[in-house]
Amino acid sequence: MPLLKIIALNDFTKVFVWKITETFEELFHSVPLNEVSIARLNTMKSEAHQKGFLSVRRLLMEAGYTDFDLYYDEFGKPHLKDGKHISISHSHDFSAITISDVIIGIDLEIRKEKTLKIAPRFMEISHLENLSHDEQIQKATVVWGIKEAVFKIKNEKGISFPDHIFEHDFSLTDKNCTAELRFNKTVEYFDILFDFIEEYVFVCAFNSVSLEK
Structure with missing residues (x-):
């Protein structure tokens, strides 16, 4: 199963980890994307980068959100519209997001x-x-x-x-x-x-x- 694990770091922070085994097409058709994300996806030359981007959106869904709940500030830092704090990382075949009540970095x-x-x-x-x-x-x-x-x-x-x-x-x-x-x-x-x-x-x-x- 691509969702590898969910880790509770403490009472107010959870980590969601995805192991990327899907094709680009499988990931693309499994997540809703806003117009900004579609435009950003189309600028990515590497399929690995594209799949990392899409797998993060799958993790958002596992956490009860969608791409429409996520936005980036002028410095490229991600935020959730409900005020929860989020940090995102992707490396090769894995992606991870952390959602917390406090500011975090992963x-x-x-x-x-x-x-x-x-x-x-x-x-x-x-x-x-x-x-x-x-x-x-x-x-x-x-x-x-x-x-x-x-x-x-x-x-x-x-x-x-x-x-x-x-x-x-x-x-x-x-x-x-x-x-x-x-x-x-x-x-x-x-x-x-x-x-x-x-x-x-x-x-x-x-x-x-x-x-x-």
């Missing part, structure tokens, strides 16, 4: 060697010490996801992954950690939850005060 990444190779460019490399090669790939991917998820919450021009977003060290078995954004002479703190789905890493970020809701 990221879905496939584990790959390249992420480890560029790790010194975006993370504290000492956080990879005393790990096996596979664990290093896994942890580097989690850290990249942390930075993507935090950026989706803030979405401000000028934020740099290595210069402004910092993960606190963590164990892969904990599936949670914290992070900081130091930007524009202020420091913000984030609670991070992460999990592993087949060859993918899923990361969700909340402002620290949000989890006290």
